[in-house]
């Protein structure tokens with residue numbers, strides 16, 4: 001019995017090591033003073049981070065990714081939330097079909113989706129553009145927002161909204177006063193999801209990006225083709241820290257805000 | 269201004285869901301200041317009717333009139349109704365104060381008045397100190413009081429309650445029922461109360477509406493409906509009744525004999541005979557608690573009937589006992605107060621049935 005358990009424990013630890021060790025190595029090597037990444041690390045240095053800051057291509061890629069991520073999450077969250085409300089609260093013909101259509105992008109391999117969108121664009125005889133890239137990211141992240149918000153909305157009782165309306169709130173006032181605050185955690189989660197997914201995405205982005213535009217992942221990809229520069233490790237480290245820290249900071253802020261709200265209402 | 273009679277009027281109201289008709293030709297009035305209860309088995313259309321009045325469900329046919337105004341097409345937020353739900357439906361992210369103040373915000377009430385009104389609503393439901401709490405910091409009974417406060421603080425034209433007490437445990441339910449009735453009296457607001465608990469319905473209502481399969485079976489004062497059920501369904505649904513088919517013989521004086529199917533003969537009154545238009549084939553309804561069981565053979569008065577029988581089983585209910593009795597080949601049930609000890613199983617007894625307790629209904633045609 002105990003033997004079985006310790007075997008499982010060891011296996012689990014090994015699996016996690018296997019998954020996370022490369023990430024740890026990348027972060028460690030980012031601080032390596034030596035040009036050629038090898039162990040043991042020779043000296044601690046921030047020079048690769050410094051050179052990142054002075055690499056125009058990387059800074060531009062970072063700005064592009066940031067803008068793309070923010071726009072994607074704003075659009076996806078808005079559309080996704082509205083779609084979730086429609087799916088959960090209203091009945092209309094073709095609801096099932098539309099729902100499957102909106103969820104499909106997670107089920108279809110990303111490459112297929114990428115090619116499909118590209119072909120569609122060609123069919124319309126439109127050039128690739130930042131707009132298309134954004135559209136691709138929105139299509140791709142929408143299902144995540146939709147699923148998360150839908151799940152939350154199902155658990156919000158309809159009679160709470162009905163009570164609000166019986167007290168004189170219009171349906172729109174009810175949405176902003178009651179429904180939205182109650183599903184806010186899910187909306188925030190959807191926003192974070194879509195941002196990080198957009199920020200990390202490479203497959204679709206490679207297909208959709210117009211010439212000359214790079215995001216952080218495609219920039220790393222391009223740099224890897226030439227040489228393995230320690231700058232890449234530094235960039236990788238920044239990416240990891242960014243995508244891990246984002247949700248943590250966001251949750252912390254959300255906690256703060258709700259705590260402050262409770263306090264404020266207590267003070268009244 | 270002419271005196272208004274009815275807070276709510278339903279005129280031939282019908283509700284269909286596709287092929288299925290949930291409410292059939294409902295005609296109903298709710299007088300001002302009165303407490304009206306919808307009572308009926310599950311699925312009979314109580315909630316549907318209430319939701320149509322509230323504006324939460326469309327009306328398929330007919331007119332809904334609230335305070336002399338046809339409101340079929342008026343959306344819920346313009347109807348000025350107080351709604352209380354079975355599961356309280358408080359806003360979990362708002363304090364009790366903000367919950368109660370919610371409706372006032374949409375009624376151009378200034379801040380000072382809001383505070384004043386919320387305070388008096390809290391006083392009315394006897395929870396003056398919970399304004400700063402959140403709903404999940406209150407017990408179920410307290411939450412339901414807040415839900416009530418939130419509904420009445422807007423001074424609604426009609427108060428609509430859908431099984432507001434059924435999520436509470438038995439003791440609390442009784443207490444809340446008294447409380448609710450007190451508050452309703454104090455405010456004088458016309459109230460529609462949905463329940464499938466008959467004791468609740470009998471205790472609280474000015475007018476009782478018994479529903480079945482989307483129609484009103486009977487309406488009237490609780491006592492009337494209880495004593496003079498107009499159908500076997502009502503007789504059976506309210507309390508426990510013995511119902512037998514039978515034939516009516518010629519009356520002699522103030523009473524007339526009724527021949528029941530099994531051969532038993534009972535006496536009934538002229539009044540009852542008139543109720544069934546002197547029809548020959550009738551059904552006799554005798555309420556379980558209107559039969560007296562004793563070991564004494566002599567009738568209690570000369571217009572009552574005594575039937576010998578034997579007790580098969582006894583349900584001991586505390587102050588009451590419920591007897592299942594075989595008499596002249598028929599099964600009866602009787603509920604009697606217990607005098608020291610209930611009669612034992614197998615005991616030979618007599619059932620005494622006064623003529624006025626033998627209620628007649630028209631014979632089988634349903």
Ligand SMILES: Nc1ncnc2c1ncn2[C@@H]1O[C@H](COP(=O)(O)OP(=O)(O)OP(=O)(O)O)[C@@H](O)[C@H]1O
Nearest residue numbers: 285288290308309310311312313314315316317464
């Ligand atoms: N949205 C709907 N679509 C189809 N049928 C419905 C719908 N809502 C209610 N019904 C049907 O209408 C009938 C009346 O329902 P209603 O909820 O009014 O019953 P009720 O008297 O309130 O019962 P209960 O005591 O169980 O609450 C039921 O047979 C129910 O199945």
Ligand SMILES: [Mg+2]
Nearest residue numbers: 314315316430
């Ligand atoms: Mg119901």
